[in-house]
Amino acid sequence: MSTAHRAVRVVSLVPSITETLLAWGIVPVACTRFCEQPGIQSVGGTKNPEIADIVGLEPDLVVVNDEENRREDADALVAHGIAVHSCSPRSVADVAPALDALAAVLGLDVDVEPADDLLPALDLRAFIPIWRRPWMTLSGDTYGSSLLASIGVVNAFGGDGDRYPTIELTAVADRGADVVLAPTEPYAFKPFHLEVFRPIAPVVEVDGQDLFWWGVCTPQARRRLHAAIAAAVLA
Incomplete structure (x- = not known):
């Protein structure tokens, strides 16, 4: 740079x-x-x-x-x-x-690293909880959902009209998620919250900053998320 x-x-x-x-x-x-x-x-x-x-x-x-x-x-x-x-x-x-x-x-002259290097598609469908009381997730019109899509993870609520829909956990099973990706932020889920998610699908904790912070961090965050999810689900 x-x-x-x-x-x-x-x-x-x-x-x-x-x-x-x-x-x-x-x-x-x-x-x-x-x-x-x-x-x-x-x-x-x-x-x-x-x-x-x-x-x-x-x-x-x-x-x-x-x-x-x-x-x-x-x-x-x-x-x-x-x-x-x-x-x-x-x-x-x-x-x-x-x-x-x-x-x-x-007034800067910078080289912005692209975030489009090819990674093996994970071919997973995920539920991504982001809040509790009420339970909330994210739709496809969000940076986090786009980042996951770029590594082959389909958002189970990607088609919802609200960007951050309020949901009932009892309805999540109908979305056919292969994995629950529980980010460390914006809500810091506790171990007992993760137990609530386990009947839905295997649970993987992911770094919320990697998933939601964008900028110069995006290329490396994308690679870290791919590696973390692959290691937890596909090993």
């Missing part, structure tokens, strides 16, 4: 983007408490950023995501004269163009 850029003051309200910026050699002047960067100033959460603190930092750019952040917060920043850039991929194919667009806004 080559970089050639002027010094910029960036606030990242997206954990995936914080990780990407650091990989590009840009240390944000602030980020959210979910970005797992204790050395960088926190300006609140993704859904409740401290607008006054962000404005006081006088950033050149604030990066948001239309799913993780609220429109009213982005509008408030714009109203204060702050430049806001939305980076909101819905699929693996969207990641490289989204990163190219972000790099252009930042």
Whole structure:
């Protein structure tokens, strides 16, 4: 990767983007408490950023995501004269163009690694729980579902109209899942939750960041998920 850029003051309200910026050699002047960067100033959460603190930092750019952040917060920043850039991929194919667009806004010259290297298709059908009380999963119109599809894992709820449908576990069996992929986030399922899933199909715990964080991490995350699922299910 080559970089050639002027010094910029960036606030990242997206954990995936914080990780990407650091990989590009840009240390944000602030980020959210979910970005797992204790050395960088926190300006609140993704859904409740401290607008006054962000404005006081006088950033050149604030990066948001239309799913993780609220429109009213982005509008408030714009109203204060702050430049806001939305980076909101819905699929693996969207990641490289989204990163190219972000790099252009930042004046960076970067080489974005494609995430389309051929991996043996896993040929599995999966149920992916993401929340409890109520039970929720994800549909096909999501980055996580697209990432799984790229390694040959069909989302059992991929055809649902809601992006994050609320479900009843009793109805999951009808979807014919070969495996339950239980991510470590956004909900940290406990061992007793995993036992609830076992009557549906064999359960594999997967890294939620590999499944849901996108950016420079996408190519390696895709390979790690493929290896983890293959080792657990196909061994």
